[in-house]
Structures are given as structure tokens and as C-alpha cells.
Amino acid sequence: MKFGLFYLFSDFGNIPQSxxxxxxxxxxxxxxxxxxxxxxxxxxxxxxxxxMGNPLTFAAAVSQRTxxxxxxxxxxxxxxxxxxxxxxxxxxxxxxxGGRLMLGTGRGYQPPEFEGFGIPQExxxxxxDESMEILSRALKGDRFTYWGKHWCIGKPTExxxxxxxxxxxxxxxxxxxxxxxxxxAKYGMxxxxxxxxxxxxxxxxGYKKYRVLMEANGHDVDTMDQPVSIRTYVAPSDDxxxxxxxxxxxxxxxxxxxxxGAPGRPQPVxxxxxxxxxxxxxxxxxxxxxxxxxxxxxxxxxxxEILNTYILKLKPTHLMLQMRIGGLEHEKVKRSMQLFMQxxxxxxxx
Numbered sequence: 001m002k003f004g005l006f007y008l009f010s011d012f013g014n015i016p017q018s019x020x021x022x023x024x025x026x027x028x029x030x031x032x033x034x035x036x037x038x039x040x041x042x043x044x045x046x047x048x049x050x051x052m053g054n055p056l057t058f059a060a061a062v063s064q065r066t067x068x069x070x071x072x073x074x075x076x077x078x079x080x081x082x083x084x085x086x087x088x089x090x091x092x093x094x095x096x097x098g099g100r101l102m103l104g105t106g107r108g109y110q111p112p113e114f115e116g117f118g119i120p121q122e123x124x125x126x127x128x129d130e131s132m133e134i135l136s137r138a139l140k141g142d143r144f145t146y147w148g149k150h151w152c153i154g155k156p157t158e159x160x161x162x163x164x165x166x167x168x169x170x171x172x173x174x175x176x177x178x179x180x181x182x183x184x185a186k187y188g189m190x191x192x193x194x195x196x197x198x199x200x201x202x203x204x205x206g207y208k209k210y211r212v213l214m215e216a217n218g219h220d221v222d223t224m225d226q227p228v229s230i231r232t233y234v235a236p237s238d239d240x241x242x243x244x245x246x247x248x249x250x251x252x253x254x255x256x257x258x259x260x261g262a263p264g265r266p267q268p269v270x271x272x273x274x275x276x277x278x279x280x281x282x283x284x285x286x287x288x289x290x291x292x293x294x295x296x297x298x299x300x301x302x303x304x305e306i307l308n309t310y311i312l313k314l315k316p317t318h319l320m321l322q323m324r325i326g327g328l329e330h331e332k333v334k335r336s337m338q339l340f341m342q343x344x345x346x347x348x349x350x
Contacts, residue, residue, distance in 0.1 A: 001311075001316075001317060001318070001319065001348070001350040002037040002038060002225070002227075002317065002318040002319070003035070003036050003037050003038075003318075003319050003321065003340075003341075003345070004036060004037055004038030004039060004040055004069075004070075004072070004227070004318060004319065004320045004321065005027070005028065005031055005036055005038070005039045005040065005320070005321055005322075005323060005337075006039075006040040006042075006074055006229050006320040006321065006322045007024055007039070007040070007041060007042065007052075007322070007324060008042055008044075008049070008050045008052075008251075008322065008324075009021075009024070009042070009050050009051045009052045010048060010049055010050050010051070010251065010254070010325075010326065011048075011324070011326055011327040011328070014327040015327075017051070020051070021058070023330045024324065025061065025062070025065055026330075027324065027330070027333055027334060027337070028062055028065060028066060028069070029065050029066065030334055030337065031069070031337055032066050032067070032068060032069045034337065034338060034341050035341050036069060036337070036341070037069060037070060037318075038069055038070040038071070038072055038102070038318070038320075039062060039066075039069055039070075039071055039072070040072040040073070040074035040102075040104070040227075040229075040320050041055035041058050041059055041062070041071070041072070041073055041074060042055060042073075042074055042075070043055050043073065043075065043076050043077045043080075044077075044110070044113065045080070045110075045112075045113045045116055045117075046112050046113060046116045047110075047112060047254075047258060048254070049110075049254055049255060049258055054089075055073040055074070055075075055076055056073065056076065056086070056089040056090060056092075056093050057089075059071045059073065059093045059097075059101065060092065060093050060096065063093060063096050063097035063100065064096070069100070070100045070101075070102055071093065071097055071100050071101055071102065072101075072102035072103075072104055072172065072320075073101075073102070073103055073104045073105070073172075074104045074172075074174065074192060074229070074320065075104035075105050075106040075172070075173070075174045075192065076090075076103065076104065076105050076106070077105075077106055077107065077108040077113070078105050078106070078107060078127065078128050078131035078132065078135070079107055079108055079114075079117075079119055079123070079124050079127040079128060079131070080108065080113070080117055080119070082151065083130070083131040083132075083134035083135045083138070083151060084134060084138060084153070084157070084159065086131070086135060087134070087135050087138035087139050087159050088138075088159050088160075090103050090135075090139060090163065090169060091138075091139060091159055091160075091161050091162060091163040092161060094163035094164050094165055094169050095161045095162075095163065095164055098164065099163070099164035099165045099169075101163070101165070101169040102169060102170050102172060102225075103135075103139075103168075103169045103170065103171055103172065104171075104172035104173065104174060104192055105128070105131075105132065105135070105171065105172070105173055105174075105189075106128075106173065106174040106175070106180075107124040107125060107127065107128035107180065108121075108124055109259065109260065110258045110259070110260075111258075111260055112258060121260075123150065125179055125180075126149060126150065127150050128180070128183065129183060130146075130148040130149065130150050130151055131151070132171075132183060132186075132187055133146070133148075134146055134148075134151060134153070136168065136171075136187060138158070138159045139159075139163055139167075139168035139169065140167045140168050141158065141162050141167075142158065143156045143157065143158040144156060144157065144158070145157070170190065170224075170225065171187055171188070171189040171190070172189055172190045172191070172192050172225075172227070173189040173190070173191060173192065174192045175191065175192075175206075178209065181206070181209055181210050181213055182213055184210060184213070184214070185210070185213035185214045185216065185217040185219065186217060188214075188217070188219045188224075190224050190225045190226055190227065191207065191210050191226060192227050192228075192229060192320070193206070193207060193226075193227070193228045193229065193314060193316070194228060194229035194230065194294050194320075195293050195294040196229070196255075196293065196294055199293060200294075200309075200310070200313060200314075203314065204313055204314065207314065224317075225317050225318050226315070226316050226317045226318065227316055227317070227318035227319070227320045228310060228314050228316035228318070228319060228320065229294065229320040229321075229322060230294045230295070230296055230307065230310060230319060230320070230321060230322070231248055231251070231290075231294055231295045231296070231297075231321075231322045231323075231325050232295075232296045232297070232303060232307075232321040232322065232323055232336070232340065233248075233296075233297045233298075233303075233323065233325065233328065233332075233336050234298070234299070234300055234303050234335075234336045234339040234340050234343070234344055235297075235298070235299065235332075235335075235336065235339070236299065236339070237299050238297075238298045238299050238302050241297040241298045241299065241302075241303075242287065242297055242298065244297070244325075244328055244332070245287045245290060245295075245297055246287070246326075247325045247326030247327055247328050248290055248295050248297070248325050248326065249285055249286065249287060249290070250326045250327075251325060251326055252282045252283070252285035252293070253282075253283055253285065255282055256280070256281075256282035256283035256285075257283070259282070294310075296310075300339055300340075300343035300344045300347065301347065303340070303344050304344045304347035304348055307319070307344070307348060308347075308348060308349045311348065311349055311350065312349065321340070323336050323337060323340075
């Protein structure tokens with residue numbers, strides 16, 4: 001089992017904006033020093049839900065502050081940039097990190113992001129498919145042309161530098177829809193799972209579909225990295241930990257305003273049928289709902305018990321722990337990391 005950190009950069013407003021990034025870099029260095037294996041960086045736009053417009057830019061900074069941790073994007077949103085630009089950035093990060101990049105991709109789901117870039121959200125699936133074709137060929141070192149609906153490469157083109165990892169940095173996908181799972185199978189992508197939009201049982205069923213599709217396309221799921229994302233906060237006692245649970249509730253309430261179908265947002269377009277059709281469900285999240293929605297707060301004993309439930313049902317090879325949640329203070333995040341490695345890990349069923 002690998003243990004990684006996942007950041008959303010979603011607490012701007014409580015502290016100066018620049019302080020967030022410096023504190024996170026310090027947390028990442030600290031995490032590597034106590035044994036964490038990876039860090040994952042998001043891409044989102046135009047809200048305090050996640051203030052990270054280009055995860056590969058920050059990944060380059062992380063590569064120079066660490067020596068061992070693998071660096072993942074969780075995830076790069078392919079419709080919002082030319083895929084050759086993403087391929088160049090990814091290859092550079094892989095090169096300067098010594099081959100530590102894990103390239104997670106997605107098509108995006110928040111209407112304000114598509115509106116901000118002037119991109120029809122109904123094109124997201126076809127744009128993702130074309131982007132993955134170009135990205136895959138570019139990172140393999142091909143010199144190629146491409147003619148698609150959204151992007152055309154009219155003359156033979158290749159990228160420099162080349163990535164260190166061969167044939168390319170490993171691909172991951174964040175998905176809750178059948179169409180995206182089919183694309184995962186097409187390109188042999190690991191699946192980033194997390195009961196964020198639904199509940200644990202829904203994630204279990206989605207993974208079963210993914211396994212069937214992957215095996216039908218000749219991929220051995222059991223030999224691949226299969227991460228699960230869980231919001232985690234470890235404190236000396238349950239009472240102390242759950243006093244901070246409002247930070248996780250805040251996360252759901254903000255997310256509910258950004259989903260397709262939220263007040264003032266377009267209704268879900270084709271391809272988003274597996275997202276919550278009524279975001280009010282998430283807007284009404286309470287502290288008591290959190291355990292079923294990918295949240296492990298408590299003492300080391302309690303967090304281990306919750307995580308063991310996820311390990312038993314989802315069988316991950318990699319836990320992506322979102323430990324800086326909402327406005328949770330920097331020193332409490334570092335204490336949580338320390339308690340996790342010292343007192344939770346020995347209790348996990350791995």
C-alpha cells in the first residue's frame with residue numbers, strides 16, 4: 001500500500017493567498033521526510049473550491065523540493081488546454097523530477113469552468129477522447145499528424161524534452177461515468193476513486209464496471225496502481241477531530257454550488273448522468289453524513305477503523321489522503337500527518 005497526499009487548495013480567504021502555497025510546499029517536504037509516497041495536485045478554475053489552474057506548474061516546484069515522492073495530477077482537465085501543451089509540460093516535469101510524474105486526467109464537470117473558457121460543456125467527452133489520443137502519442141515520442149473535430153496537427157510534430165518514463169508516465173483518470181470508464185479501458189488508465197459525489201456502494205459498483213471494461217481491452221487491473229481518495233484528519237481524540245468536521249461540511253456545501261444543475265447552473269448535459277442530478281443532496285450534507293462520503297476523522301484508532309472499511313470494500317493499492325481540508329490550520333495538518341504515519345498505518349489491514 002502506498003500513501004499519498006491530495007491537495008485542493010481550497011481555503012483562500014482565511015489566510016493570505018500566497019501563504020497557502022508556501023505552507024503546502026512545507027507540508028509536502030515534511031510528508032516526504034516521514035514516509036509519504038506521493039502527492040497529488042488538482043486543476044480547477046474561477047472559484048475558491050480549488051485555486052490551482054495548472055497542476056503541472058506546481059508539480060515542477062514540488063519536484064525541486066522533494067527527491068523521492070511521486071508527483072501526480074489529480075487531475076489535469078484536458079478540454080481547457082491544447083493537448084500538445086499538456087504533453088510538453090508533463091514531459092518537462094517527468095524529466096526534472098527524475099521520472100516521478102503520474103499523469104491524472106479528466107474532462108471537467110463544473111459549468112463555471114466551461115463558461116469561463118467559452119467551451120460548450122457538451123463537447124467535453126469528445127474533447128477528452130481527442131486529447132488523450134494526442135497526449136498518448138506525444139508522450140510516447142511519436143512524430144505525428146492528427147485530424148480531429150477539436151484539434152488538428154497538420155504537419156508531423158513531436159515534443160521536447162521527452163519524458164523519462166517509458167513508454168510514457170502512467171495515466172490515471174478521475175471518472176464517475178460509463179463513457180469515461182470506457183476511455184480508461186481504451187488507454188489502460190488507472191482509476192482514481194473517491195465517494196465524493198455519491199456513496200461507498202456506488203463507488204464499489206463503478207469499479208466492477210471498470211474491471212470488466214479493462215479486462216475486455218486486455219489490461220490486468222491487479223498489476224496497476226489503483227488509488228482511492230479520502231478526506232482524513234487524525235487528532236489525539238475523536239472529540240478533538242470532529243470539532244474540525246465543519247471544514248469537510250463546508251467542502252460539500254461549496255461543491256454543491258458548482259455542479260451541473262445547481263441553482264443558476266445549467267442542467268446536466270449528456271455524459272453527466274452519473275453526477276448528482278439534484279445538488280441539493282450535497283448542499284444538505286451534515287457531519288453525520290461524512291463517514292459514508294469519503295471522510296475519516298477521529299483518533300488514530302477510529303481513523304484506522306474507517307479506512308479499513310474502505311480498504312476492505314475498494315481494495316486500493318494507494319490511499320490519496322486529503323489532509324488539508326477547508327481552513328484546517330497548517331500545524332494541525334502536520335500533526336495529523338505524523339499521527340497517521342506513526343499510529344494509523346500500523347493498524348491498517350494491508
